[in-house]
Amino acid sequence: MTQKVTPRSKDYFRWYTDVIQKAELADYAPVKGCMVIRPYGYALWENIQQGLDRRFKATGHVNAYFPLFIPESFIRKEAEHVEGFSPELAVVTHGGGKKLEEPLIVRPTSETIINAMYAKWVRSWRDLPILINQWCNVVRWEMRTRLFLRTTEFLWQEGHTAHATPEEAEEEALRMLDVYADFAENDAAIPVFKGRKSDAERFAGAVRSYTIEAMMGDKRALQAGTSHNLGDNFARAFGTQYLDRNNELRYVHQTSWGVSTRMVGAIIMVHGDDQGLILPPKLAPYQVVIVPIWHDEEEKARVLATVETITGQFGEAVRYKVDDREEYSPGWKFNEWEMRGVPLRLEIGPRDVAEGQVVLARRDIGGREGKSSASMEGLVGIVQEMLDKIQANLFARALKFREDNTREPTDYEEFKAAVENGFARSYWCGSAECEATIKEETRATIRCIPFDQDGKKGKCIYCGREATEKAIFARAY
RNA sequence: CGGGGUGUAGCGCAGUUGGCUAGCGCGCAGCGUUUGGGACGCUGAGGCCGGAGGUUCGAAUCCUCUCACCCCGACCA
Numbered sequence: 081m082t083q084k085v086t087p088r089s090k091d092y093f094r095w096y097t098d099v100i101q102k103a104e105l106a107d108y109a110p111v112k113g114c115m116v117i118r119p120y121g122y123a124l125w126e127n128i129q130q131g132l133d134r135r136f137k138a139t140g141h142v143n144a145y146f147p148l149f150i151p152e153s154f155i156r157k158e159a160e161h162v163e164g165f166s167p168e169l170a171v172v173t174h175g176g177g178k179k180l181e182e183p184l185i186v187r188p189t190s191e192t193i194i195n196a197m198y199a200k201w202v203r204s205w206r207d208l209p210i211l212i213n214q215w216c217n218v219v220r221w222e223m224r225t226r227l228f229l230r231t232t233e234f235l236w237q238e239g240h241t242a243h244a245t246p247e248e249a250e251e252e253a254l255r256m257l258d259v260y261a262d263f264a265e266n267d268a269a270i271p272v273f274k275g276r277k278s279d280a281e282r283f284a285g286a287v288r289s290y291t292i293e294a295m296m297g298d299k300r301a302l303q304a305g306t307s308h309n310l311g312d313n314f315a316r317a318f319g320t321q322y323l324d325r326n327n328e329l330r331y332v333h334q335t336s337w338g339v340s341t342r343m344v345g346a347i348i349m350v351h352g353d354d355q356g357l358i359l360p361p362k363l364a365p366y367q368v369v370i371v372p373i374w375h376d377e378e379e380k381a382r383v384l385a386t387v388e389t390i391t392g393q394f395g396e397a398v399r400y401k402v403d404d405r406e407e408y409s410p411g412w413k414f415n416e417w418e419m420r421g422v423p424l425r426l427e428i429g430p431r432d433v434a435e436g437q438v439v440l441a442r443r444d445i446g447g448r449e450g451k452s453s454a455s456m457e458g459l460v461g462i463v464q465e466m467l468d469k470i471q472a473n474l475f476a477r478a479l480k481f482r483e484d485n486t487r488e489p490t491d492y493e494e495f496k497a498a499v500e501n502g503f504a505r506s507y508w509c510g511s512a513e514c515e516a517t518i519k520e521e522t523r524a525t526i527r528c529i530p531f532d533q534d535g536k537k538g539k540c541i542y543c544g545r546e547a548t549e550k551a552i553f554a555r556a557y
Numbered sequence: 558c559g560g561g562g563u564g565u566a567g568c569g570c571a572g573u574u575g576g577c578u579a580g581c582g583c584g585c586a587g588c589g590u591u592u593g594g595g596a597c598g599c600u601g602a603g604g605c606c607g608g609a610g611g612u613u614c615g616a617a618u619c620c621u622c623u624c625a626c627c628c629c630g631a632c633c634a
Contacts, residue, residue: 084595093628112626167632189634222633223558230633283634303634340634373593411594418594429593439593557634 085419087354092298093226099348100227103357103420113225113232120420121344123365125235128343129215131267131363132237135259141211141239146193148216149184154192157317161191164284168220170232186219191285191310191336194240195318202322202332205244209252213239228345229302229557236340242320242332246311249333250288253309256337257290260305268343269360269474270294270350271482272304273552275528280515283336287311293527293552295482296349299502301527301554304346307337345557350478357421358443360474361467366401368394368463369422373410373429386433386456390426393460398467400426418443423470424463444470444477486552495541495553499524503554507547509540518542518553527552 105121272292286308315331442450485502498504
């Protein structure tokens with residue numbers, strides 16, 4: 081399996097799929113559009129889960145689990161929602177050898193079934209807010225699939241909250257977008273634009289959708305997380321009402337927000353290089369790989385004894401892997417673990433043992449430049465410091481790349497060139513016609529209308545009418 | 558759904574003017590020598606050539622039909 085991957089510079093998408101399979105993150109499943117997430121990929125996902133779950137808990141959310149099957153009639157209750165999701169539903173028509181009275185939908189998302197329950201649970205203003213998240217799988221029958229980025233079945237978390245007022249729901253939607261952005265930038269080392277979706281890109285059934293958008297290594301955009309203010313759309317469809325302090329019956333206002341295994345794809349595409357993966361230390365299954373080197377049994381004993389004192393030092397503070405396989409040479413292992421994206425490699429041979437030091441090799445900086453030696457004494461501190469540096473460097477590098485490839489074109493010709501090869505930040509008049517025409521002519525869509533605006537006015541990049549906001553346009557995954 | 562492509566050993570492929578025993582590289586197993594940037598030798602295991610029909614003395618190879626997967630578009634986290 082550990083053959084070289086197609087160079088990223090040569091064929092970006094081949095590189096992407098090669099890396100996933102050769103690094104053993106995932107493999108194609110026997111069912112079209114589905115993938116098997118292998119232990120190494122799943123460990124990465126578990127770290128993503130932990131990073132997010134910790135933040136959800138810290139903002140007052142609790143986890144729960146709702147069923148996989150949703151009665152077909154539920155999906156129909158919210159008009160825009162049914163229209164948005166119908167084409168991609170998997171439907172169960174038989175169970176236990178008999179045709180079902182009512183077909184069951186395999187959840188594509190859980191707004192409907194959760195609202196059916198919330199409608200039961202909510203009676204009084206005292207029952208609010210409900211702040212529930214669930215970790216689960218969902219199924220969307222997409223025509224075109226790509227490992228991690230879009231699979232028929234995928235793993236995600238979906239938060240579903242219910243609030244007394246529109247203001248609280250809005251506040252919640254924005255809070256969770258901040259949580260996502262914080263996770264993306266600090267844990268995944270992926271810089272994101274936070275902003276609002278255009279109406280055309282809005283979630284089916286939402287009042288407003290917010291998103292974090294990231295630039296991949298091929299300069300295309302990827303929506304890395306979304307947060308929706310659902311208003312009272314689902315509450316009206318499901319009759320989710322409560323009595324307020326004045327004994328008046330009111331609909332709840334809701335949000336939903338999600339991050340999926342797509343985040344794994346984002347990490348691969350943002351940080352990887354020709355050698356393969358580069359994983360951010362905060363999420364890497366192994367932060368450090370230790371490669372012991374020896375020539376004979378006597379050296380082996382000494383080297384491994386030293387390795388043991390090091391791993392003893394690491395304890396729980398560092399996630400490490402000792403690669404003491406005898407069937408591979410050190411050089412082979414170096415290449416293997418670089419391909420698998422381990423942020424830091426520690427080499428220990430007889431020379432190091434004699435000198436009381438180890439060799440450190442950074443994954444983010446190749447060749448000699450990334451190598452240094454460190455004393456065995458207090459190594460854990462040095463390693464942690466270096467992991468922090470790598471984390472910071474990955475973010476800085478990704479940010480610079482995004483900035484270098486985000487342009488502010490002054491006319492439509494420049495705009496077309498810009499979205500050909502990066503992001504364009506341009507005034508947009510807000511009309512769906514301009515948006516649709518741009519999409520048709522350039523294949524670029526509005527990724528978001530960033531919160532970060534300069535407050536100035538300008539002319540729409542397409543029609544020239546007055547515009548008050550700039551949008552990020554790009555080709556997207 | 559439209560367009561393109563691929564199915565032969567675990568992986569990557571060759572073989573396809575029909576021809577006898579289906580081959581190569583990597584990987585895998587055993588033994589030995591190796592090990593600081595993808596080591597080497599020897600021995601060996603592993604195939605109803607995607608499936609079904611047909612043509613033929615003879616089919617991986619020709620014909621028909623099917624199935625699966627990948628890539629490019631439209632749809633989407």
